[in-house]
Amino acid sequence: MTQRSLLLAVLSTLLALAALLIPLPAVRPRPQQRQIHLNARMFAFEPGSVKVNQGDTVTLVLHSQDVTHGIYLDGYDVNIKAEPGKPAQATFVADRQGKFRFRCSVTCGAMHPFMIGELVVGPNLPFWRAVVALLIVVAGSILTLRSAAPQATPHVSASDQATR
Amino acid sequence: MSQPPIKQPGSNWRFELTRLPFLYRLLRWRPLQFTLTLITLSFFVLALLTSFLGTPVGNRNFSIIFVWIVWWALVIILLVPALGRSWCAICPIPAPGEWLQRRSFIHPRRRKLWTLGKRWPRRLKNIWLQNFSFLAMALFSAIILTRPVATGLVLLAFILLAVGLSLVYERRIFCRYVCPVGGFIGLYSMAAPIELRVKDIEVCRAHSTKECYVGSEHGFGCPWLVFPGNLQRNTYCGLCTECLKTCTMDNVAVNLRLPGLDFFVAKQRRLDEAYKAFIMLACALAYSAVLLGPWGVLKDAANFASLDGWLIYAAVFLAFNLLILPGLFYLTTLLSRKLGARGEISARAYFIDLSYSLIPLGLAAWIAFSLGFVLVSISYALPVIADPFGWGWNLFGLRDMPWTPIAPGLIPYMQVPVLLGGLTFSIYTLWRILGEHGRERLTRAALPPAFFLTLATFGFLWLYLG
Ligand code: SF4
Ligand SMILES: [Cu+2]
Numbered sequence: 201m202t203q204r205s206l207l208l209a210v211l212s213t214l215l216a217l218a219a220l221l222i223p224l225p226a227v228r229p230r231p232q233q234r235q236i237h238l239n240a241r242m243f244a245f246e247p248g249s250v251k252v253n254q255g256d257t258v259t260l261v262l263h264s265q266d267v268t269h270g271i272y273l274d275g276y277d278v279n280i281k282a283e284p285g286k287p288a289q290a291t292f293v294a295d296r297q298g299k300f301r302f303r304c305s306v307t308c309g310a311m312h313p314f315m316i317g318e319l320v321v322g323p324n325l326p327f328w329r330a331v332v333a334l335l336i337v338v339a340g341s342i343l344t345l346r347s348a349a350p351q352a353t354p355h356v357s358a359s360d361q362a363t364r
Numbered sequence: 365m366s367q368p369p370i371k372q373p374g375s376n377w378r379f380e381l382t383r384l385p386f387l388y389r390l391l392r393w394r395p396l397q398f399t400l401t402l403i404t405l406s407f408f409v410l411a412l413l414t415s416f417l418g419t420p421v422g423n424r425n426f427s428i429i430f431v432w433i434v435w436w437a438l439v440i441i442l443l444v445p446a447l448g449r450s451w452c453a454i455c456p457i458p459a460p461g462e463w464l465q466r467r468s469f470i471h472p473r474r475r476k477l478w479t480l481g482k483r484w485p486r487r488l489k490n491i492w493l494q495n496f497s498f499l500a501m502a503l504f505s506a507i508i509l510t511r512p513v514a515t516g517l518v519l520l521a522f523i524l525l526a527v528g529l530s531l532v533y534e535r536r537i538f539c540r541y542v543c544p545v546g547g548f549i550g551l552y553s554m555a556a557p558i559e560l561r562v563k564d565i566e567v568c569r570a571h572s573t574k575e576c577y578v579g580s581e582h583g584f585g586c587p588w589l590v591f592p593g594n595l596q597r598n599t600y601c602g603l604c605t606e607c608l609k610t611c612t613m614d615n616v617a618v619n620l621r622l623p624g625l626d627f628f629v630a631k632q633r634r635l636d637e638a639y640k641a642f643i644m645l646a647c648a649l650a651y652s653a654v655l656l657g658p659w660g661v662l663k664d665a666a667n668f669a670s671l672d673g674w675l676i677y678a679a680v681f682l683a684f685n686l687l688i689l690p691g692l693f694y695l696t697t698l699l700s701r702k703l704g705a706r707g708e709i710s711a712r713a714y715f716i717d718l719s720y721s722l723i724p725l726g727l728a729a730w731i732a733f734s735l736g737f738v739l740v741s742i743s744y745a746l747p748v749i750a751d752p753f754g755w756g757w758n759l760f761g762l763r764d765m766p767w768t769p770i771a772p773g774l775i776p777y778m779q780v781p782v783l784l785g786g787l788t789f790s791i792y793t794l795w796r797i798l799g800e801h802g803r804e805r806l807t808r809a810a811l812p813p814a815f816f817l818t819l820a821t822f823g824f825l826w827l828y829l830g
Contacts, residue, residue: 342791
């Protein structure tokens with residue numbers, strides 16, 4: 201490695217980390233009250249994907265259509281259960297950005313562990329940060345490799361004849 | 365070091381782990397493999413029993429939780445990235461067949477293996493069979509991963525097949541050419557930072573008796589049909605360390621090394637292995653969408669909600685694995701060959717060579733995918749230890765431990781660095797493989813395949829975070 205390529209490697213790693221971590225001023229739309237109805241059946245939620253904005257007060261209303269299902273929302277302290285015909289609800293403030301999976305929390309059949317939906321709290325900055333980091337990593341790797349010292353062509357000795 | 369001279373800065377760095385007296389003695393201790401295998405075999409037997417006799421509810425059945433969450437996490441997150449094929453050394457599936465062949469558990473007694481000793485057909489001396497056995501399982505994965513009986517049938521089929529093949533063919537034919545798991549462990553073990561190699565190839569050349577291959581009173585000939593003197597890659601070495609025990613010249617070592625050197629052994633690259641890389645990457649994408657995604661249609665189709673739905677799913681799945689992803693990559697290699705003015709090498713060979721750059725990203729993708737459900741579901745392990753069959757036992761009072769996802773909010777923050785690290789490793793691999801054909805126009809040649817790798821990574825980021 202040349203000094204230049206080392207520098208480039210360190211620089212792009214730092215830049216990628218910065219893209220992922222540097223705090224940004226939040227640009228939030230005005231918070232709203234939202235009521236979201238989720239229909240649960242074996243083994244999916246309808247709608248499977250829900251979008252809200254950061255700061256919104258969200259009420260999830262869970263309707264089970266066949267057997268008892270539940271909702272456990274990653275990263276938020278939400279865990280409710282609903283029997284068929286008896287909707288359950290939970291209210292919380294969507295204070296963190298990103299994509300959060302919600303999972304059925306009542307064993308409801310074979311595919312239960314994969315009964316998953318997603319709540320996207322926008323603006324989805326974590327995702328866009330990851331994309332920027334991705335681009336930095338790609339550009340950084342290529343620039344680093346370019347500036348690395350010219351290398352001899354790797355050669356494999358003639359000893360690698362087939363085993364048998 | 366006698367390693368073939370791969371002339372890259374740092375490439376020849378090796379640390380001989382077997383110089384550590386403790387490790388050396390441990391690896392030469394004959395009962396080691398047997399003892400570890402006995403442990404995994406007891407888990408295997410319990411998994412087999414619970415799968416057939418226990419509750420049909422997957423997440424309350426020992427077999428599902430211990431095979432698809434505990435074992436899976438152990439293999440793909442820990443063992444393969446850190447220790448390559450080490451799982452193969454302690455795998456219970458080939459053990460009964462191997463013991464039967466040897467008519468011994470630990471010490472070599474008779475030279476001749478108890479088997480018909482037929483020759484494995486030449487045409488099958490590749491990993492195509494493993495590619496297809498993996499795809500066949502992948503098509504039914506929603507069933508196998510969630511129904512204990514299906515898991516039981518798969519485990520039973522594996523062990524019966526392994527025993528059967530050991531009776532007909534010499535040594536571990538099942539592992540080497542049939543096992544769907546062995547196929548990808550072998551592929552990804554190339555990335556590992558450890559290796560088993562001979563210390564000095566000249567010693568092997570001069571040594572006519574080659575106990576490592578034929579066996580001796582200290583151990584058996586290589587069960588994997590590999591001559592250690594030729595080893596340049598981890599791909600087909602099961603790390604059983606028999607050769608470490610049999611070699612009378614003390615010429616075998618386990619080394620620490622830089623990860624991924626095996627990708628640069630140009631002469632051993634093959635289309636079947638390249639395809640394995642595509643299949644693994646495609647399956648990681650497909651599983652991430654089907655199993656962890658929010659789309660009920662996909663889940664229904666994979667789960668046989670209707671036969672028609674499944675047939676369409678199967679067709680799309682196979683096309684994606686075998687045609688679409690390799691096809692798109694092939695286009696980028698054509699473009700790369702053109703931009704990089706690398707016309708002297710055939711398009712096919714060029715495609716095969718560059719495909720190896722997918723391996724690090726593929727491994728990273730599997731780790732990221734596994735993080736997505738292992739941390740969420742690992743807490744099922746405690747209740748099923750208490751009640752493996754789901755019959756209401758309560759050993760150790762653990763049965764009523766509630767399902768508690770571990771740090772689910774942090775999963776994306778682990779997936780992103782894993783994926784970006786894998787991508788960096790892939791681009792580096794691509795660059796070095798391209799460098800084998802000369803350094804002119806290297807950047808231009810790298811751009812199209814690097815674009816493909818970036819797009820694939822973007823796909824995972826989108827599925828996990830988008
Ligand atoms: S027994 Fe040892 S020295 Fe002889 S061929 Fe085998 S590995 Fe080489
Ligand atoms: Cu459910």
